[in-house]
Every structure is written in structure tokens, then in C-alpha cells.
Amino acid sequence: MTNQTDAAPCRNLVIHGSEATGKSSVTKQLVEQLSHNNEASTNQSPALVHATVNVARCISARHFFESIIAAVTNAVRAWNGNRDGEAESQRCETLAQLAASLGAIFNEPQLRDGLTHFILVLDGMDKQRDPPPTLMPALARLCETIPCLTCIFIVTTPPAGFLRACPTSYLYFPPYTKSELIQILSLEPPSPISRATSTAEKEIREETEVANLWAKFCAAVHDSLTQSAGRSLPSFRNSCYTLWPLFVAPIFAGTYTPQQFSKLLIAARPFFQDEAFLNPKIVSSQTTGSGMSIDKSRQPATRGFTFKSSPSTTLTSQPPAGLTALLPTTARVLLLSAYLASHNAVRHDISLFSTSFNGRKRRRPGPNAARANNRNKQRKISRKLLGAHAFVLERLLAIFEAVRTEWVDSAAVLPGPDGDIGMALATLASLRLLIRIGTGDIMDRSGKWRINVGWEVMRGIGRGIGINIEEWLVE
Incomplete structure (x- = not known):
């Protein structure tokens, strides 16, 4: 390899990419190799020197500055x-x-004559704790006062105008593909599957058989969870090692064999559809009917598993919380009010929600009133079976103001239109429970809305706060 130190120096270099793509290790090996090749070609002290600072380990800005000077x-x-x-x-x-x-260090006569390139690698600059806004631009301008200095910033996602300097080069490390992820995890497959007998543990599965099953399992995890919960290599590895004991549980129960991958995949379908199994918990999911022990001699705590034989294996998990438990009280009352506004006619609002007497005179029935009433009764359809109609926001807020004190406790919902109502409305709109018709300001009282929730869900939400929503629908 020729001497690369004769080339024009790169003032600033930003290396970015997703987590665990080899940015730090590749940079470290490259600068060490360049320094070693330069020393071997010139038979003297290398003209390229490098120093690395792990920014994530720096507690404060002062610690970070002193670490740079020390390195x-x-x-x-x-x-x-x-x-x-x-x-x-x-x-x-x-x-x-x-x-x-730094200027005093590099202004020494010996360094000015012999040192041509100095590379300062700042690893994990986006993990700096409470950095000032002028930190990155100031570090990028150090090369203006120190000609031999080159700063390499290793980050995950650089924002726009990261260094606020025009002569900045960027190097992108792309994430691993599906085949690369499976190949990396195949280098460390789980321990061979074993079953405990009355005399001693006897290995019943070969390592090659476990490796083939592990590769297929990793491919299934990638197809189902990579886009949402396993975008990087550490998260993908954690997903695989977390779901592996749940996936192979039917093998130890004697239900399926490792060759029946399709049936194993169907049996473990709930684990691939629910990300709650990947979330760390203080109390883990209990496994009843089988004893599970962890083999710590070869793999980490989630890799090697040894199961004891048992007649059946049943996995119990906490069911996901429903919409009633997730929404706050204000949002639930606002959603019920929107359902009434969508399914009740405007002319019924006064009789349903007004506390004052409506003094409108009733017209005397004519000679054909009985026949017309019978014809109208035959055409009536239940309001809950009809589609949702659009309503204006002002009507929704009026219904909400009328029913809020009657449906729930006064301490649960604050009186008067305040920020909680706007926040609840924005939450329902972001969840697509309420749909804004047209464009404009979300709090425009003349804007039209439509509810996007069915009758069964609304009945459950109403019962959750002790309201029979069917009593408020006018046929």
C-alpha cells in the first residue's frame, strides 16, 4: 500500500448509520492500518497519528473537553x-x-516539522449529554486553526446542518440486509435442544438440525418484526433470543418435531404478532406445565435453554389492554358525544340535552296524520345501524358540555373548555377515531368531523364509565 499521507487532508468527516453497523470498529481498524502502513513505508515515526474519544462515557462538557486533551x-x-x-x-x-x-500542543516545533496528519475520532457524538448548540460547529472549525487536524464524527442520524460547515464529507453505513442478519446470528446458534430423562440428560437433537431450525426461525422473525421492533442488529438479536424458547416449546412438549416448521410457526403465531413479548418486564410471563432452566455455560441468559419433559406446555400471557382502559375519561366522554352527534339528528338535541322548557307550539294533527305516522313508522331503521353522519365541532362541544357533568364525576372532568379537550380531540384524531372532513384548523368550530368507531366498541366504552349509550339514541 502506498503512502496515503501525501494526499490532501479531509477537514471533517461525518460517519453515520444505524446502530451496530460497524462504524466504530471499521474506523478504528482503518486508521490503525493507515498509521502502520505509513510507518512501515517510511521506516520512521508515522506521519499519521490518531486518537479516539468515546463521547458516551463523558458525563459533562468539561469531562468531554478534558478527555479530548488527554487523548x-x-x-x-x-x-x-x-x-x-x-x-x-x-x-x-x-x-x-x-x-x-490543542493549539499549544500542535504548535510545538517537533510536531510542526514531522506530523502531517492527526485524526481525532469522536465516537458517539449524538450521545453527548446536554451538549450546547455551539459544540458541533466549534469542533468542526478546529481544523481552521490546526491545519494537520482531521475530525471524524461518528453518529447515528446527523440532523440537517449538523456541523454548519460547507466542506464536510459524509460516509453512510447502510443497515444489514435480511441475509446478512441471518448469517450473523447463525454464527452463534443456541445450544442443542436436550430433554431431561430419569437417568441423565440425553441430547436428542444434533447441532446441524438446531442450526437449520434457527436460520428458518430468524427469517420468520425478520419478516414479522423487523420493520417495527427489530430494525437494528441488537434489537433483532434480542427479538430472536427472546422468542426462541417460546417457539421451540411444542418440541419439548412432544407435539411437533423440528422438521415441522410450518406447524411450529402456526403455533407461535401470537408471539410474532404481539410486540408485548419483547418488552422487558419485572415479572416475566409464566410458563406452566414445564420446567425451564437456562444453560449459562455457552450462551447468554436468553440463548441456551434446557427443558424438562412434561405432558403439556401452556403459555399464559397478559391480554392487551382495550380501548376503554387506554383512553382517559375526557377522551372517552368526547368520543361518546361524537357518536351521539353522528347518529342523532340535530332537531333532537334540544329535547335530549337542554334543561330549559321548549315553548314551541305543536301543530294540530290533520285528517291524514294517522296514516302518515304509520307510513313513517314502517320506514324507521335503528339509528345504530345507520352510517355515521358528519357534524360540526361546535355541536360536539355543546353536547360534551351538556353531558359531562351528568355522565362522570365532576372531579374526573374539569369544567369549561380547556386544554384537556383540545388534547383529547387531537388524540382521537391521531388514532383515527375521529376523522376531520376537509382542511383547516383542527379547533375551528365550524369544521366538520365524523366518527370512525362502530357500535360494539362504543357500547363497551360507555359501559366502562357506567353509561348505556343506547338510551341516548333517538330512533
Whole structure:
């Protein structure tokens, strides 16, 4: 390899990509290889020196600045041949002190004559704790005062205008593909499946058989959970090792064999559809009817499993919370009011929700009134079976104001139109429970809305707060 230090230096380089794509390890190996090749080609001290700072380990900005100075000082001392311990820590609290300290280090005559490139690798810059807004641009401008300095920023997702500097190069590390993820996890398959007998544990499955089943299982996990819960390699590995004991439980129960992958996949379908099994919990899901122990000799805590024989294996899980338990009281009352506004005619609002007497005179029935009433009764359809009609927001808020004190306790819903109503309306709109018709401001009282919830769900929500919604529907 030729001497790459003769090339024009790159002032700033931003390396970005998803988690665990090899950004830090590849950068470390590359700069070490460049430094080693330069030293071998010139038979003298390398003209390319590098220092790495793990930003995630820095507690404060002062700790971060002092870590940079210490890393640069140790790298320069090693380049000079002085390896007698580490340099003493230097106090540095501001960006101005950092620039002055680095300038004093690189302005030494020996460094100006022999050192041509110095690479400062800042690993995990997006994990800095409470960074000031001027930190990234200031670090990017250090190369203007130190010509031999090159800063490499390793981040996950750089925002727009990350360094606020035009001469900045970006290098993207793409995420792993499906075949690459399966190949990586296949390097460390789970322990061979074993079943405990009365005398001793006897291995009944070969490693090749477990490896084939593991590869198919990883492919199924990728197809079902990668887009939502396993985008990176660590999350994908955690998903596979978490669902693996649940997936192979029918094998230990004697229900299926490892060759019946399709039946195993159908039996474990609930685990691939619910992400709640991947969430860490203080109390884990109980496994009844079988004893489960973990083999810690070879794999981490979620990799190797040894099951004891039992007649049946039943997995119990907590059912997901319904809509009634998830929505707050204000949102539920607002949703019930929207259902009434969608299924009741406007002319019935006064008789249902008004507390004052309606003094409108009733017209005397004519000679054909009885026949007309019979004809209208035959055409009536239950309001809950009809489709939802659009309503204006002002009518919804009026119904909500009329029923809020009657349906729920006064302490549960605050009186008067306040921020809770707007927040509840925005929540229902984001969940697509209420649909805005047209465009404009979401709080425009003349805007039209339509409910997007059926009768069965609304009846359950009403019963959850002690309301029979059917009594408020006018046929």
C-alpha cells in the first residue's frame, strides 16, 4: 500500500448509520492500518497519528473537553517515543480553552516539522449529554486553526446542518440486509435442544438440525418484526433470543418435531404478532406445565435453554389492554358525544340535552296524520345501524358540555373548555377515531368531523364509565 499521507487532508468527516453497523470498529481498524502502513513505508515515526474519544462515557462538557486533551496528548507522546505513563489531566471547561490547549500542543516545533496528519475520532457524538448548540460547529472549525487536524464524527442520524460547515464529507453505513442478519446470528446458534430423562440428560437433537431450525426461525422473525421492533442488529438479536424458547416449546412438549416448521410457526403465531413479548418486564410471563432452566455455560441468559419433559406446555400471557382502559375519561366522554352527534339528528338535541322548557307550539294533527305516522313508522331503521353522519365541532362541544357533568364525576372532568379537550380531540384524531372532513384548523368550530368507531366498541366504552349509550339514541 502506498503512502496515503501525501494526499490532501479531509477537514471533517461525518460517519453515520444505524446502530451496530460497524462504524466504530471499521474506523478504528482503518486508521490503525493507515498509521502502520505509513510507518512501515517510511521506516520512521508515522506521519499519521490518531486518537479516539468515546463521547458516551463523558458525563459533562468539561469531562468531554478534558478527555479530548488527554487523548491527543497521549497520542502525541506515543508518537514522540515517550511512553512513560499517561499525561496529567489538564483543566478545561470551555470551548475557548479547548481550542487554546490543542493549539499549544500542535504548535510545538517537533510536531510542526514531522506530523502531517492527526485524526481525532469522536465516537458517539449524538450521545453527548446536554451538549450546547455551539459544540458541533466549534469542533468542526478546529481544523481552521490546526491545519494537520482531521475530525471524524461518528453518529447515528446527523440532523440537517449538523456541523454548519460547507466542506464536510459524509460516509453512510447502510443497515444489514435480511441475509446478512441471518448469517450473523447463525454464527452463534443456541445450544442443542436436550430433554431431561430419569437417568441423565440425553441430547436428542444434533447441532446441524438446531442450526437449520434457527436460520428458518430468524427469517420468520425478520419478516414479522423487523420493520417495527427489530430494525437494528441488537434489537433483532434480542427479538430472536427472546422468542426462541417460546417457539421451540411444542418440541419439548412432544407435539411437533423440528422438521415441522410450518406447524411450529402456526403455533407461535401470537408471539410474532404481539410486540408485548419483547418488552422487558419485572415479572416475566409464566410458563406452566414445564420446567425451564437456562444453560449459562455457552450462551447468554436468553440463548441456551434446557427443558424438562412434561405432558403439556401452556403459555399464559397478559391480554392487551382495550380501548376503554387506554383512553382517559375526557377522551372517552368526547368520543361518546361524537357518536351521539353522528347518529342523532340535530332537531333532537334540544329535547335530549337542554334543561330549559321548549315553548314551541305543536301543530294540530290533520285528517291524514294517522296514516302518515304509520307510513313513517314502517320506514324507521335503528339509528345504530345507520352510517355515521358528519357534524360540526361546535355541536360536539355543546353536547360534551351538556353531558359531562351528568355522565362522570365532576372531579374526573374539569369544567369549561380547556386544554384537556383540545388534547383529547387531537388524540382521537391521531388514532383515527375521529376523522376531520376537509382542511383547516383542527379547533375551528365550524369544521366538520365524523366518527370512525362502530357500535360494539362504543357500547363497551360507555359501559366502562357506567353509561348505556343506547338510551341516548333517538330512533
